[in-house]
Amino acid sequence: MTALATRQESELALAKAGTKEFVTVHVADQLFGVEVIDIQDVFSLKGLTPVPGARPEIAGVLNLRGRIVTAIDARCRLGLPTRPQGFAGMMAVGVEYQGEAYGILVDSVGEVLRLSDSDFEPNPVNLNPNWKDVSQGVYRLEGRLLMTLNIDQLLCVATA
């Protein structure tokens, strides 16, 4: 907590400098970035209870320290193929949306990156509409592109 608080403070200090902090996650082969301030936890997936009859992007429910978290399958939500080995060994990004706990299932969680606004570009016009809905734009990194992932938009369709 304190680490996060200090980080938030330092972020405030650096905000003027035109940078943002992102946690990078991998979904299929694509690199995505979720803004640090949106994230509550990052945890590895242990035990998932499927909910029969729920929409396909809802992978199930899980127990995170006594709280029931609804898990959203990012691959399904983004229209990417499901993993052949299922959900085993996946990571989850814990977020809070409208007072409820959700976990976004991703393949792996990378590092925390501070990215400069000058590297930011809006979504290319030919981007898949599924992705356009959940992304504000792209950061050009060295050798690869990082899609931003907007949590609210990712979940607003799921909970609509």
Next chain:
Amino acid sequence: MDELLGEFITETNEFLETVDTQLVVFEADPTDGNTLNSIFRLVHTIKGTCGFLGLPRLQFVAHAGETLLGKFRDGTLVATPDQVQLVLESIDRIKEILAELEATGAEPEGDDSALIGALELAAEGHPAPSAAPAEVEAAAPEPTPEPEIVAAPVVEAAPASSTGLRWDPDLGRELRPGEVSLAELEAAFMSATPDDEVEPVASVLLAPVAAAPVAVELSAPAVERRAAPEMRAIKEDDEDAAAKGGAVSSNQTIRVNVEVLETLMTMVSELVLTRNQLMQMVRNTTDSEFKGPLQRLSAVTAELQDSVMKTRMQPIGSAWKKLPRIVRDAARDLNKKIDLIMDGEATELDRQVLELIKDPLTHMIRNSCDHGLEAPATRVAAGKSEMGSIRLNAYHEGGHIVIEVSDDGAGLSTARIRDKAIKNGLVSEELAWTMSDSQIHRFIFAPGFSTAAAVTSISGRGVGMDVVRTNIELIGGTIDLQSTEGRGTKFFIKIPLTLAIVSALVVGSRQQRFAIPQLSIVELVGAGGASEHKVEVLNSARVLRLRDRLLPLVDLSEVLGVPPLDPIAYETSSAFVVVMQHSGQLFGVVVDEVFDTEEIVVKPLSKALGDVGTFSGATILGDGSVIMIIDPGAVYRRVGQAEEVVEEAVEAVQKKRGQRPETTSMIVFQAGGEQPKAVPLSLVTRLEELDATSFEQGDGRTLVQYRGELMPIVAADPYAPIATTGVQPVLVFTYNGLAAGMAVDKIVDIVDEALDIEMAADRAGLLGVAVLKGKATEVLDVSHYLSLALTNWDDPGVNKPAKHIVLVERNPFFRNLLSPLLRSAGYEVEAVDTVSAALVCAEYRKPSAVLTDIDVDVASARRLLSDDRLAGTSIVALSGSPDADATGFASLVRKSDRDSLIAAVENAAKLEIAA
């Protein structure tokens, strides 16, 4: 100020609830000084606080009420029910103003002078004016224009000042330091609080202050300043009351936000889970040093969980507080004498559950007052005491709370409920007669069911018990009743102790575990394999034969949306059937495995799962895994669909056997022998017992003068002669204005059964033999007898042109029944059994009208409507029930209704002429 106001409202509302209850107690026993004292103190506190906060309307009303109470207290007046009613009215007014205050933050405008006047008059010892309530009602909502706002309080102030002066006798008592009321003295002995001395002193201080600011000064600061000492005095006064015990318990309490408790609850649940995990780990190692401390942790955690649960618990009595007042008011309105007895008020249950049962309980008590208990005169006539009693009882029973609401009234009228249920189409007539009384009684829980003859202001709008049932089922409870006609009714409400923790059965379906709330489970049956209970399949619907009953089954996986296993697989695989009950319906749920019952902590589902509908929540088991909790209602809805399939199957079987589920009323009689004979009741106009000596012979027939005309009589049995002496029972038929009688030996019964006629055309006058009431009964062909009796019976109408009518009726019985009837009315009838045959008939000769049965196959009957061979011809629908769907047809006629049948045909034929 806002915060202060909020606290005042909360506090005052609590006070008012207590005052209500206490006043009813006081009314019953006006000599009860203890109760009166506590009422007086509460009203006094309200008055004082209002003055402090600058709420003149509240203050004046409370003051006037207090004055009257003061008179009761010092013994100047003995309380009469009318006076108590006045005080109750003033309490109601205070509640109204408070509600407004809570909503808007300001005291509403209004004029209370009528109420205050009535209170003062009463305080002076005059009988309460009966017109007061009406006046008050009229005066209250009247909006006062802006400039009058200042004027209004002045008007109110005037009477208040005079009451202030009339307060003297009370002061006089207070001034005598040696005189203390007996009750206070007793209480003082019991509690021996040294503070006791303070009270009179404080009262002395307070008395003039109370009167003065109210009367003259209206500027807020002044009121506030002067009222301050009074406020303090009251506080002492109040604490004093608390210390004295009596009705007010003196526990030290604090107000805690419910949210804090909820968080605490969550944390404790989490702690329990962690402990369970730790225990699991330690259990696997032998001789661990953690064992001792963990044992302690375990015990402490369990205790902590208990305590936290307790913080959410409230005695059920707090939900009952309003009831004495409701019963009292209802008794007054209905002119009944009602005694409300409450037992087990201390039974504790979850605050949330408590809130949810308040309304259903209130509704039930009102019902009992209004419909349950009879008027005093009726009670006395029935040999009961004039005073009816309603008893509320609450107790714990195996993790649940049972609340009994019973009355010693008239009980439920089984006959009336049965009639109503049949009329409302809730049950078929024959089924209704096979049901037990208690099964019939349960129909009162069906939607829109009310047997109350009159709608009163108290209850009986037809939305009664089903709403109660729905509300109770919503919190996972059940409701049942027991009623004896003339002795009373007893309702049993079983509700969970808490909504946060429920007992549930953990079952497995398709490798996944689910929880089913225990409360909705009736029993568990092993099925399939070598089990004695077998799953059987009826037209793809599965049923279980359980103790001579067919139980509709649904596979849990089906409810969950997974396709069910092949029914044949049930033959070999073993399965369990969880017998559940919901909305009064029993059904079985097939599961693959049954694990255990567990106390589970219910957690709500996120919005993302809101549209699933199958689950009422989720829970975390001891091993940390999450499982979903099945909503019994969702399963029930699923079974409802399955039940239709079963019904369809039954119908299909019946059709195959040529049996009609429809019933016909038959009159059963004896004629020429023991074997019963029958004719359809609908054909009989009258049953007569005629004097046989009045029979005359003429034209070779037996005739009798009947209603001014000659009526021929034929014997039902050609070999049994018509009596010549004594009384001859006769069935009278009338056709086309002509009456004919059929002489029988004895009328036995009227039965209402499905007719299953074995056709037998070997004897004239006999339609066939049917089994009625378990006996082979000859069904007579009435038309045959009528043709014997009436020579012009088959004449194609004297003054009517012969019109051609086609009758489509698959059932030979009705075909044979209706054709002669139509012929006698002067029509040429072509009776056919299928729609296609009718259309062929129409090709040869266009009929004036077509009569068609719509019960057997409405779809093909509709073909008549669109076929151009019948263009311009009226098609009349025939049905056994008066509310069959006959859209598109010229009219709908009941088969048993002769007169409208003829009228409809005539109408239809007329239309044809017009066209």
